[in-house]
Amino acid sequence: MPTPGFRPSHVVPPDGMPAWESPDPTRPTVSLDPxxxxxxxxxxxxxxxxxxxxxxxxxVDGRLLVAVPQDPPTADGSLEAAGDPLALLSGVETVLARYRAAAQELAAGGLDGAAFRQRTEGLRIGVVVDGEDMWLYDAERDRWLYGDGTRVTTYAAEGEPRPPGQGAGHAPTRVVAPDGDG
Structure with missing residues (x-):
């Protein structure tokens, strides 16, 4: 049962992490789940x-925690309007269907690991839906969008905005500690 008013600021890294009852590495407790x-x-x-x-x-080792978005963009108009997310949502469905098909073929023995990696290379999506709030990754422009059901704006971007068709072509996103270490 969640504590009333609990709102996460971070998540434990995908591999889990050790935890201690005090900031002393000689007094371990248990590992936290991924x-x-x-x-x-x-x-x-x-x-x-x-x-x-x-x-x-x-x-815990605070440098390893993964920060989660807390607040949507403010309504002061300072963020770039991003328009209609329907095309991006259709793209998410397409990429997810391609990944699902490759995963099913891998599980059925029709692909080996190398063929699976080749089939899924370059697939990149990101969607978080929390009630009316939505964060959607636009891989074409390498930015995250925020939508509240009435409008969609750029939430965060890597570098300068790029026009459509000039995607990032980069390695997968790496986790960086919120304080800049990592």
Whole structure:
């Protein structure tokens, strides 16, 4: 049962992470599950004190936590309007269908690992839907969009905005600590 008012600020990295009852590596407790939502409540150097939804808390290597978006863009108009997300949502469906087909073929033994990697190379999508709020990755322009059901705006972009058709062509996104370390 989640603690009332709990709102995660971070998630545990995809491989999980060790946790300690105090910021002392000689006093381990248990490992935190991969992608567990946590709320960072305090920092002491590289240590981070986290609160879990069930009220349990622990100390972790705060540099490894993955920050999650908290607040949508403000309505001050400072962000670029992004238009209609329907084309991007259709693209997400297409990429997901291609990935699903390749994964099914891999599971059925019709592809080996190398063929699966080749078939999925370059596929890149990202969507987070939380009630009326939506964050949608536009791989063509290498930016995240935010939509609230009435409008869509650019939320975050890597570098200068690019016109359609001039996608990033880069390696997969890497996790960077929110304080710039990593």
């Amino acid at each position: 992608l567990l939502p946590v709320q960072l409540t305090e920092r002491r150097g590289d240590w981070g004190h986290v609160l879990c939804a069930n009220g349990w808390s622990a100390w």
